[in-house]
Amino acid sequence: MTASDADLIVVHQIWAKVDPYTENEAFKCSNADVFKWKHLGNILAEKFGFEENVGYVEMMKGK
Known part of the structure; x- marks a missing residue:
């Protein structure tokens, strides 16, 4: 089982929203604990x- 830190996910989601190069792209966010x-x-x-x-x-x- 893997887990991710909530702070990491928040930073990732904000980046994906505000960066113009991420539009219409899919991302997986995990710090792989x-x-x-x-x-x-x-x-x-x-x-x-x-x-x-x-x-x-x-x-x-x-x-």
Whole structure:
């Protein structure tokens, strides 16, 4: 999964609107921060004091 910073998107959108050379052009805006939910889940669990995520493979072991 990728994510983009809102400030980056705003600057990009303003540039695309005011620059005369961007008329009728399509652009993709991403700063390409890549993360996996299994890593983000552990970070959120630590931040908010929840039990860490147990992966699906771990959860299904022995079943």
